Amino acid sequence: MAYQLYRNTTLGNSLQESLDELIQTQQITPQLALQVLLQFDKAINTALANRVRNRVNFRGSLNTYRFCDNVWTFVLNDVEFREVTDLVKVDKVKIVACDGKNSNAAE
Amino acid sequence: MLTNTGPVAKLYLSIIDDVIESMRELFLDEGLEDRVLDDLKHLWESKMMQSKAMEDFRKNNINSANFVLQLPANYSRTNQALTVVIPASQNFHSFPMKNNSEMLPTFSLPAGLSYPVQIPAGVTLQTASGQLYKVNVPVVVTQAPAGQPPLSRLVQKIGERRDAPAPQSAAAPPNTLYRPQEAEPPSLPATADKQPPHPKTNFPPAQQSSLPQPLLVPPAEPSQPQPQPSVSLEPKVPLEENEPRPPPEPVNLSMAASPCSQLLDFQISTEEALTQTGQLKTRDIDDILKEVIEEEKKKAEMARNLAPAKTDNQSEGVLGLDLDFNYSELSDIVQLDGPAGNSDMEEEEPVSLEDNDFLGIINAEAIKALEGGDGSSDGNSISSSSDGDGADELDNVEEEDPLNSGDDVIEQDIPDLFDTDNVIVCQYDKIHRSKNRWKFHLKDGVMCYGGRDYVFSKAVGEAEW
Numbered sequence: 001m002a003y004q005l006y007r008n009t010t011l012g013n014s015l016q017e018s019l020d021e022l023i024q025t026q027q028i029t030p031q032l033a034l035q036v037l038l039q040f041d042k043a044i045n046t047a048l049a050n051r052v053r054n055r056v057n058f059r060g061s062l063n064t065y066r067f068c069d070n071v072w073t074f075v076l077n078d079v080e081f082r083e084v085t086d087l088v089k090v091d092k093v094k095i096v097a098c099d100g101k102n103s104n105a106a107e
Numbered sequence: 108m109l110t111n112t113g114p115v116a117k118l119y120l121s122i123i124d125d126v127i128e129s130m131r132e133l134f135l136d137e138g139l140e141d142r143v144l145d146d147l148k149h150l151w152e153s154k155m156m157q158s159k160a161m162e163d164f165r166k167n168n169i170n171s172a173n174f175v176l177q178l179p180a181n182y183s184r185t186n187q188a189l190t191v192v193i194p195a196s197q198n199f200h201s202f203p204m205k206n207n208s209e210m211l212p213t214f215s216l217p218a219g220l221s222y223p224v225q226i227p228a229g230v231t232l233q234t235a236s237g238q239l240y241k242v243n244v245p246v247v248v249t250q251a252p253a254g255q256p257p258l259s260r261l262v263q264k265i266g267e268r269r270d271a272p273a274p275q276s277a278a279a280p281p282n283t284l285y286r287p288q289e290a291e292p293p294s295l296p297a298t299a300d301k302q303p304p305h306p307k308t309n310f311p312p313a314q315q316s317s318l319p320q321p322l323l324v325p326p327a328e329p330s331q332p333q334p335q336p337s338v339s340l341e342p343k344v345p346l347e348e349n350e351p352r353p354p355p356e357p358v359n360l361s362m363a364a365s366p367c368s369q370l371l372d373f374q375i376s377t378e379e380a381l382t383q384t385g386q387l388k389t390r391d392i393d394d395i396l397k398e399v400i401e402e403e404k405k406k407a408e409m410a411r412n413l414a415p416a417k418t419d420n421q422s423e424g425v426l427g428l429d430l431d432f433n434y435s436e437l438s439d440i441v442q443l444d445g446p447a448g449n450s451d452m453e454e455e456e457p458v459s460l461e462d463n464d465f466l467g468i469i470n471a472e473a474i475k476a477l478e479g480g481d482g483s484s485d486g487n488s489i490s491s492s493s494d495g496d497g498a499d500e501l502d503n504v505e506e507e508d509p510l511n512s513g514d515d516v517i518e519q520d521i522p523d524l525f526d527t528d529n530v531i532v533c534q535y536d537k538i539h540r541s542k543n544r545w546k547f548h549l550k551d552g553v554m555c556y557g558g559r560d561y562v563f564s565k566a567v568g569e570a571e572w
């Protein structure tokens with residue numbers, strides 16, 4: 001099973017909303033919706049690992065850090081994300097990171 | 108990552124396609140038609156298009172002038188003042204076609220027609236390439252500024268609130284999302300307004316309407332002594348209602364002394380109530396109140412006759428009354444628990460004093476309520492008098508030692524601290540810390556910032572805590 005943490009993205013949330021609508025109209029069952037989500041987990045993990053090839057650097061101040069169940073959660077302030085040419089400044093950002101070494105495990 | 112144009116949108120669309128295709132067989136095994144899966148795809152894609160995550164994609168692909176429309180031959184402009192303008196992009200391949208081609212036809216406005224255009228349901232359109240499209244739902248198309256859907260926010264809200272099956276809207280390509288159904292918006296704000304606001308909790312006004320009610324409320328807890336004061340207090344109200352209320356500066360002693368006699372009567376009645384505890388439990392409060400009221404009435408009449416005599420005894424010793432009666436001062440006297448030299452009373456009612464403490468406080472408050480605030484200050488003093496010295500000592504202690512309240516950590520900020528819309532969801536390769544210097548090695552992340560999405564394969568960062 002792949003990490004389910006990507007369900008809390010725009011793509012994942014929109015999928016869940018769509019599935020909820022179909023469940024409400026009784027077009028699909030909740031079990032089938034769960035299967036769709038599991039398939040989504042696999043697809044997005046694969047896509048991010050294979051189809052994305054860019055590198056980003058960032059720097060900021062660490063407000064809080066938390067490590068629980070092998071999941072890191074950071075809250076950074078005044079962060080600058082820098083790619084090759086672009087720069088984005090964010091006043092507050094939360095980072096939720098699962099263990100990348102054991103990426104085959106579920107969240 | 109930061110260049111959120113085509114790559115992110117293409118990635119998302121490819122993920123959508125992968126998921127849909129991988130689920131097709133499973134849907135068939137479940138006995139579901141392809142239509143259901145197509146509906147899911149339409150819903151998903153429409154939601155993604157509505158979100159800002161695909162904003163740049165829309166910005167780069169939508170060309171307001173790139174519409175070519177060929178109306179059907181039987182289309183009459185007089186009957187239907189519109190042309191169907193379905194925005195299309197040659198690069199956009201996510202909308203399903205009946206011929207399953209990846210290329211959408213382009214539509215353009217015929218000469219002489221301008222935005223907004225309305226398309227009623229049932230109109231069949233034919234593209235330049237000869238493909239036929241039937242409009243199943245009324246569509247209104249407006250010309251949006253470049254890259255900006257005019258009603259994207261409304262559309263998002265509509266998407267959230269609509270319960271209508273999505274397939275109906277799927278028949279119309281994305282531009283319909285900009286103005287999904289013009290008939291609906293008027294109702295939607297209404298529904299938005301109809302969303303029940305948080306009900307305002309009105310504090311029960313009963314506590315101000317009549318005296319007995321608030322006094323009955325606190326003793327609702329199942330403690331034996333507490334109901335009794337309320338029971339005994341009840342008669343006080345009707346008694347005072349029947350009697351003329353003594354003025355703040357009473358003229359004659361008989362009028363002023365009546366409260367004192369009433370206080371004594373209440374003590375007696377309380378004692379009687381205590382003796383009848385067992386009976387009280389089994390009887391209704393209303394019945395009990397009625398009985399007590401009747402008894403008190405009788406006692407009041409007797410007390411009036413004996414008021415002067417009693418007054419003399421009480422003023423000197425037990426209650427500490429002054430001849431110069433003030434109704435507010437009388438409330439000061441109702442301190443049955445204090446060291447006021449109530450030796451006689453204590454001997455007579457050793458058990459009831461503890462209850463009378465509460466009684467005394469309630470009586471003072473009752474007096475205050477009846478007088479409409481004349482005895483308010485004194486009432487407060489009474490309520491605090493029983494605690495009196497102890498509270499003063501505590502206050503002094505607090506003033507001297509503020510207990511370093513400034514060092515307290517406010518817990519309220521913690522939930523808000525993690526509540527942010529800017530979230531990065533990723534995996535970590537390595538997290539390193541040296542004193543307060545942290546280094547992050549992240550990978551395969553999706554960042555949502557300001558509603559827009561970014562992706563990265565690797566991210567390296569530093570932060571100081």
